[in-house]
Amino acid sequence: MTSTTATDPPKRRRDRAAREREILEAAERIFGDRGYQGTSMDDVAAAVGVSKPLVYQYYGSKDGLFLACITRLRGRLLDTVADAVLAAPNAESALYAGFLAWFRFLDEHPQAWSVLIDENLLNAGPAAEATDEIRAAFIDLIARMVRMNLPPDHPADDDQIQIIAQSISGATERLAIWRTRTPTPPTPDKVARTLQDLLWQGLHTLKNP
């Protein structure tokens, strides 16, 4: 049906930055609706009212376009969570606030999240490294929080901190996927509280090797 945005006739040239943004927004929407595999470059081009080679000129490849979507969406998610964490009065509530912000954001932007779920698609070549880098910002945030939570009397073991940060990242991602596939999932609040209860004690009693 190729509805552009309700304005078909006055489709003039636009400068590159504007067109790039337009394409990116359409791509986020369509990838979110139909998934990576279910979306063709022609679909995206048609939605913007433009031809496919233009999309290729600006984004290089389907992976490139998808990566751009992921990067932007994850950036927003990270900002939201980081804001919540930094606004918390102490370490304990920071952990909880971070979890809560994460699950709430994903509830409120289901389309964004369904793009991010597909992130794992890009396991081939340099795209894999790119998605790892994007996720790494989250892992860093978590690692910083973990350090804040650790008992101050013994120095942190970097391996342990990485292990814990990766664990928390993996746990929250799987929980998010699980919630979307469960008919009546527990509320963000309940999930965040349960995670907090599960982890809080352990973070204080970590033994060094």
Added chain:
Amino acid sequence: MTSTTATDPPKRRRDRAAREREILEAAERIFGDRGYQGTSMDDVAAAVGVSKPLVYQYYGSKDGLFLACITRLRGRLLDTVADAVLAAPNAESALYAGFLAWFRFLDEHPQAWSVLIDENLLNAGPAAEATDEIRAAFIDLIARMVRMNLPPDHPADDDQIQIIAQSISGATERLAIWRTRTPTPPTPDKVARTLQDLLWQGLHTLKNP
């Protein structure tokens, strides 16, 4: 190059079960080497020394073949971990033994694991439900262990148990991926101990709502 298995000339007919096994084994190998996207059905067919439609007749689609690989590999992994868990003398060591078995298996079968990493690819249609079902056996095992670990004086909240089981599943999967992408990852033993330390306390002090 189409190397079958070092025996090209005597390629006779075989009964269905044998051929299916042969195809499945080749598929595991090739998917493991090149990933889902990087593998074509012609590749698999050629490796067995057979034509593509035969593969389709036996496995229906590329997703079907891939799913068959995942199912078998996850089954083995589950057996290994379940054995370790059941052999443990008590709840605390069962948790640790399960983690350890998990990471050791993946160290010893890197090719199997690289197939399982791609599991997330199948996010479309009925394949998504199928992969969820396969993973569900793991979640169940974890959920049972969590119940064993819970303090007996208050009844378990099913939501909480699901949340925890999903978390642990997600954490171990992300850790496994992370370990494969890290030059010198911590040993399975260290990872298992850290996870155990992180979770053990929290599992005992879970509050009901």
Added chain:
DNA sequence: GTCGGAACTTACTCGAAGTAAGTTACTCGG
């Protein structure tokens, strides 16, 4: 031997990623 079904193949269609080569519109110096 021949008949029936199971194992297997050749030779396609179709859809989507990616590209080569060209065309149209805007813009800026004269």
Added chain:
DNA sequence: CCGAGTAACTTACTTCGAGTAAGTTCCGAC
């Protein structure tokens, strides 16, 4: 106002891989 230069854009392909239609060959049972 006008022509060149360039950025925005298109048409018309190629290529590759998933999936399929329509057979053909082998083998065992009667």
